Every structure is written in C-alpha cells, then in structure tokens.
Amino acid sequence: MSKSKTVFICQNCGYVSPKWIGRCPSCNSWNSLIEEIDPSQEKKASSKIFNPGIPTPIKQIKNTEINRVSLHFSELDRVLGGGLVSGSLVLLGGEPGIGKSTLILQAVLNLINQNVLYISGEESEHQIKMRADRIGIKNENCHIFTETSIERIIATIKETLPGIVIIDSVQTIYSQDLSSSPGTISQIRECARQLQEIAKTKNIPIILIGHINKDGEIAGPMSLEHIVDVVLQFEGDSNNYYRLLRPKKNRFGSTYEIGVFEMLSDGLSEITDPANILLSDRNSKLSGVTYGTIIEGSRTLMIEVQALVSNAVYGAPQRSATGFDHRRLQMLLAVIEKRLGLKLIQKDVFINIAGGLKIIDPAADLAVIAAVLSSYFDKPFPENSVFIGETGLSGQIKQVSFPEKRLNECIRLGFNKIFIPNIQNYNLNTKSYDLITVTDINSFATKLYS
Numbered sequence: 001m002s003k004s005k006t007v008f009i010c011q012n013c014g015y016v017s018p019k020w021i022g023r024c025p026s027c028n029s030w031n032s033l034i035e036e037i038d039p040s041q042e043k044k045a046s047s048k049i050f051n052p053g054i055p056t057p058i059k060q061i062k063n064t065e066i067n068r069v070s071l072h073f074s075e076l077d078r079v080l081g082g083g084l085v086s087g088s089l090v091l092l093g094g095e096p097g098i099g100k101s102t103l104i105l106q107a108v109l110n111l112i113n114q115n116v117l118y119i120s121g122e123e124s125e126h127q128i129k130m131r132a133d134r135i136g137i138k139n140e141n142c143h144i145f146t147e148t149s150i151e152r153i154i155a156t157i158k159e160t161l162p163g164i165v166i167i168d169s170v171q172t173i174y175s176q177d178l179s180s181s182p183g184t185i186s187q188i189r190e191c192a193r194q195l196q197e198i199a200k201t202k203n204i205p206i207i208l209i210g211h212i213n214k215d216g217e218i219a220g221p222m223s224l225e226h227i228v229d230v231v232l233q234f235e236g237d238s239n240n241y242y243r244l245l246r247p248k249k250n251r252f253g254s255t256y257e258i259g260v261f262e263m264l265s266d267g268l269s270e271i272t273d274p275a276n277i278l279l280s281d282r283n284s285k286l287s288g289v290t291y292g293t294i295i296e297g298s299r300t301l302m303i304e305v306q307a308l309v310s311n312a313v314y315g316a317p318q319r320s321a322t323g324f325d326h327r328r329l330q331m332l333l334a335v336i337e338k339r340l341g342l343k344l345i346q347k348d349v350f351i352n353i354a355g356g357l358k359i360i361d362p363a364a365d366l367a368v369i370a371a372v373l374s375s376y377f378d379k380p381f382p383e384n385s386v387f388i389g390e391t392g393l394s395g396q397i398k399q400v401s402f403p404e405k406r407l408n409e410c411i412r413l414g415f416n417k418i419f420i421p422n423i424q425n426y427n428l429n430t431k432s433y434d435l436i437t438v439t440d441i442n443s444f445a446t447k448l449y450s
Contacts, residue, residue: 008033009185012213014222036180066252069114069164069205071107075261075270079245080230081253084164087203088252089196091170091225093210093218094234099243099263100209101168103234106135106267108142108164115141117162121148121172121182135267148182150175150191157198163205167195170208171219183219192227225249236263240356243268257297275302275413279354288375291386291415292367293406294359300402300409302386303364304354307371309347317345323353324368325360332368332391339395339441342376363400365391366419369441373448381448386415395441397421407435419444 008017010033015026023030068083077083084090094100101123108116109132116139120128125144132142143162147153150173157165167173174182175190192208199206208228211219218225225231229251236243245259260271279291279302288307293300305324312318321329329351337344351368353359366389374381388406389397399421400406410418411433422437438444 005038006035007038009036011185014185034184036184036186072110073107073270075245075259076107079232079247079257079259081250084205085252086205087200088205088230089199089228090207090230090232091210091218091228092207092232092234093212095212098234098236099268100234102131103268104166104207104209105131108166109135109137109139111139113141114139115163116166117143117145117157117160118166119145119147119153120168122169148173150194154194154198157204161202165204165206167206168209170210189223192224196227235358236356242356244357254297258299279304285380287378287380288371290367290371290374290381292364293386293388293409294361294364295402300405302409302413303357303359303367305364305367305371306352306354307375308350309372309375312346312348318348321351323356323358324351332365335391335393335395335441336369336372340445362390363388365389366397373445382417384415385417386410387419389421389438391441397438397440397444
C-alpha cells in the first residue's frame with residue numbers, strides 16, 4: 001500500500017508548502033504550518049455525464065417570506081436582523097472567557113418549549129448544568145450532548161431533528177475520515193461543510209461558537225466565514241462588565257447593528273440605553289475627559305474619551321490608544337503639532353475610550369483632539385460639552401454623517417454646548433443648546449475656552 005503524501009498547510013491562511021518552514025510566506029505568521037495529508041489526493045468526483053439543468057428567469061422566481069425564530073433576546077435578535085433564520089449557519093467568535101457560551105446558552109434557555117440540542121466539545125454536562133442553574137432554566141427541552149465526532153453529531157441531529165443546534169466549539173470537532181488533528185484547516189473546513197449540508201437539507205438553524213487567534217480573527221480558514229450565513233463578533237474586556245456584539249457578515253440583515261450587554265453574576269443583561277452606562281460622572285470637572293458621538297448601525301452612542309498627556313521620561317515618547325485606532329491617533333497628534341504649534345514630540349500621550357468600546361467612526365476625531373488639549377493645558381471644559389467632527393490632514397473639521405441624529409441624542413442626554421462642523425439647515429425641534437460651529441482646528445482652539 002502506497003504511503004499517503006503529506007504537505008504542510010498554514011493554519012491561518014491555508015498556504016500549502018511541500019516542506020516545513022518556520023514563517024508562512026503568505027501571512028507572515030510564525031510556526032503556523034501543520035503537516036496534513038495532501039488534499040489533492042482526495043478522491044475526485046466521477047466523470048459521469050449529467051443532464052443539463054433548466055435555469056429559471058429571475059422574474060418567474062416567487063418571493064418567499066423568511067422564517068425567523070425569535071430568541072426573545074432583543075439585542076441579539078436585532079443584530080441577527082430580527083431573529084434566527086431557519087436553515088441558517090451562524091458563527092459566533094470572541095476571546096476566551098468573554099461570554100460566548102453564556103450568551104448562547106442563556107438565549108436558548110429562555111426559549112420555552114423549543115427543542116434545542118446543545119453539543120459541547122469543551123465542557124462536560126455537569127459544567128454546563130452549573131452554568132444553566134446560575135442563569136436560570138426556563139426551557140426544559142434543551143438537551144446537552146458532549147461529543148466531538150462530526151459523524152456522531154450528524155447522526156444525532158438526523159435522529160432527534162431539534163429546532164436549534166448549538167456547536168461549542170467548531171474547533172473541537174473532527175471527522176474520522178481525515179487524519180489531521182481537530183482544529184486544523186482541513187478538519188474545520190470538512191466539519192463546517194457537513195454542518196452546512198444538514199442545516200440546509202433539514203432546515204435547522206445551527207449556531208457555531210468559534211475561537212479567535214492572536215490577531216483577533218476567527219481561527220480556521222477564511223472559507224469558514226464564506227460558508228456560514230452570519231458571522232458575529234463578541235467583543236469586550238474580560239476585566240470589564242460590558243460586552244458588544246457586532247455582525248461582520250449577515251446574509252439576512254444589516255452588518256451595521258450593534259448589541260450591548262452587561263455581564264452579571266446570573267448571566268448577561270441587555271442594555272437598551274447604553275448612554276447612561278458608558279458615560280461616567282459628567283459633573284466632575286476633570287481635565288482630559290471629553291464626550292463625543294458615534295453611529296453604530298441604527299443606534300447613536302455617546303462615548304467618553306479620556307486622555308493623559310505627560311512629560312516623556314524615556315527617550316522616545318509613548319503613544320498608546322485603547323479602543324481607538326493607534327495610527328489615527330498618530331495622525332491627529334501630528335495635525336495638532338503642525339497646526340497649533342504644540343510640542344507633543346516631548347510628551348507621552350495615552351488615549352482610552354471608556355466602557356471597553358472599540359470605535360472606528362471618524363466623527364470621534366474632534367473629541368480626541370479636545371481631550372488631548374484639555375490634558376495638555378490641564379484645564380477641564382465646561383459641563384455638558386460635546387465634540388463632533390472629523391479632522392483632515394490640513395486641520396479642517398469635516399462634515400459627519402447623520403448630524404441631526406447625533407445632535408438629537410446629545411440634546412436628549414442634556415448636553416447643551418455642542419461643537420460641530422459648519423453645516424447649515426439643522427432641523428431640530430428644540431433650541432435649548434449652544435451650537436458652536438468650527439471650520440478648522442485653529443478656530444476650534446480659539447472657541448474652546450471662550
């Protein structure tokens with residue numbers, strides 16, 4: 001019997017090499033190549049001649065209503081686009097200990113009289129039962145099955161035909177037809193393919209819980225994210241109480257929504273109005289603390305920006321950003337130094353977004369600049385001030401998206417001194433605020449303490 005040919009496959013990007021190398025030339029990751037059987041040796045499909053199919057004109061295709069299963073978790077339902085679609089494959093990723101298993105288990109335990117099959121390859125039945133007792137069991141039809149063989153999992157799903165299937169986690173299950181270890185690219189790809197097939201043929205929604213790598217991406221091949229219908233990212237600091245659920249891909253809804261949760265002793269609690277939690281004591285006059293707005297899907301969130309500017313003790317000044325893009329911070333500091341003449345090259349600058357948020361909305365630029373200036377001069381801003389605007393390289397304050405939506409949220413929360421780009425024709429219902437328009441960073445600095 002001839003020996004099977006093996007190759008080395010990168011577990012991050014899928015690059016194939018005939019021999020082991022320490023660094024992947026495709027994704028530049030170290031020690032990520034694992035020896036596996038050459039995929040080209042797999043049996044090829046037979047070369048039978050099939051009868052051609054009949055394509056359907058698009059106008060003759062009838063629209064069918066999508067059947068969704070509500071999880072009775074408003075934050076989770078909104079991120080999914082209104083509920084869990086029958087026959088869909090959902091992938092949930094996040095850091096270890098962030099609460100992925102708790103979120104899904106709590107959601108299915110709240111579904112009264114819904115037949116749920118929870119398959120765990122990481123925890124025992126007793127460990128899951130302890131978590132369920134802490135959360136509270138409302139659904140007595142939730143069945144626990146500890147198994148890692150995909151063949152037995154598929155057979156169990158076909159036998160029991162549950163309403164919802166949970167796989168925790170996809171990196172722990174394996175196929176006996178492959179010789180590679182669980183968690184490798186070939187195993188994840190094959191298991192995901194079989195789960196997709198059973199989900200579509202039996203019209204059963206399946207939720208996959210996945211690990212992430214050191215770069216924050218879901219572990220496994222990129223084809224895994226292409227196979228599934230929905231990719232969700234559960235974010236937050238394990239040392240912080242608050243969690244954010246973001247959709248990276250959604251074939252049945254928007255990818256701009258966001259769900260906010262709070263981790264408590266008895267599980268996750270939904271936060272329908274996160275503004276009052278993400279903002280700290282606004283009445284305390286502290287330098288280096290400012291407020292701004294960001295748009296996440298259909299929601300407007302208020303953010304608290306904290307800045308610390310201090311003398312550089314060591315040779316090179318430090319630039320640190322938590323929850324804010326580090327490269328954008330470098331750009332904003334260069335604009336401040338160039339346009340305002342401040343000697344930030346001699347200062348350490350630290351930026352933090354309160355509440356564990358990670359923001360990408362450029363409308364937060366003005367709030368970051370204001371926080372840096374406040375800490376630099378050690379002067380707090382007047383109470384109830386908020387800063388909205390994107391900053392260009394030439395120092396101009398550019399327009400932002402949905403300005404009226406941001407202003408209405410600021411007014412609702414009691415902010416009455418609003419710095420915003422010079423945009424005309426605001427349609428607001430109230431005038432109980434001081435709207436300060438700025439065109440560039442120089443006019444902004446002039447009006448800041450006036």
